[in-house]
Amino acid sequence: ATPSGWLAEEVKRSPILGRFPVSVIPYGLDLEEFSPRDAGSAREVFGIPREAKVILFVADGLPLFRKGFEVLVQALEQLRRWMPDLHLVTVGHHNPTFGHQVPHSYLGHINSDRLLSNIYSAADLLVIPSLQDNLPNTVLEAMACGTPAVGFDVGGIPDMIQDRQTGLLVSRREPGPLSAAMLELLQNPDRRRALGANSRRHALSHFSLEEQADRYCRLYTEILRDRVLH
Numbered sequence: 001a002t003p004s005g006w007l008a009e010e011v012k013r014s015p016i017l018g019r020f021p022v023s024v025i026p027y028g029l030d031l032e033e034f035s036p037r038d039a040g041s042a043r044e045v046f047g048i049p050r051e052a053k054v055i056l057f058v059a060d061g062l063p064l065f066r067k068g069f070e071v072l073v074q075a076l077e078q079l080r081r082w083m084p085d086l087h088l089v090t091v092g093h094h095n096p097t098f099g100h101q102v103p104h105s106y107l108g109h110i111n112s113d114r115l116l117s118n119i120y121s122a123a124d125l126l127v128i129p130s131l132q133d134n135l136p137n138t139v140l141e142a143m144a145c146g147t148p149a150v151g152f153d154v155g156g157i158p159d160m161i162q163d164r165q166t167g168l169l170v171s172r173r174e175p176g177p178l179s180a181a182m183l184e185l186l187q188n189p190d191r192r193r194a195l196g197a198n199s200r201r202h203a204l205s206h207f208s209l210e211e212q213a214d215r216y217c218r219l220y221t222e223i224l225r226d227r228v229l230h
Contacts, residue, residue: 037118038121046089054088058126075175078179089119167199
């Protein structure tokens with residue numbers, strides 16, 4: 001059982017595991033803990049300017065190459081020409097250092113789901129510039145909080161971001177297209193809110209803990225039935 005369609009295809013190509021049947025069962029979330037919060041109150045708590053255009057980047061290790069932080073930095077350098085009120089919020093281990101002048105709030109490593117849900121709610125959008133990834137929980141969590149995501153069309157990210165329905169997928173893994181996608185949403189608050197509402201509905205339908213458990217129960221029941229029949 002894999003959490004993403006991408007990883008399922010990798011398993012099928014494996015000379016060791018390819019002979020086994022594969023099921024795709026996404027991760028589940030506590031959708032009570034990860035739910036939309038009041039953005040204004042959340043920004044006040046974390047000291048984020050109320051009127052800023054807030055981009056959120058979350059990663060366990062912020063400097064990780066595969067998470068694409070360097071690409072994000074270059075994209076922000078382009079974006080700030082059009083968005084002077086841009087504000088970057090980062091969450092994770094290690095305060096990232098970069099040379100441009102975009103205002104930045106580093107909130108450290110957060111263990112509390114309730115605090116994380118407030119951070120997601122404080123953002124206008126989550127950016128997921130991963131160059132390699134499976135089914136990053138950050139996207140699931142943002143969607144559950146009604147925050148649309150912008151990310152590259154890699155790994156399991158397309159399993160979550162439905163392009164122009166729950167966020168924007170960027171096909172070219174380059175700063176320019178990523179910057180353009182972020183600008184498109186930041187300049188259109190009504191569309192951003194619509195994508196956020198779609199994200200929450202999609203999370204409720206596909207990424208609850210109950211749905212994850214049901215899928216495993218159905219899988220185990222099917223396996224046991226096949227064993228009895230044979």
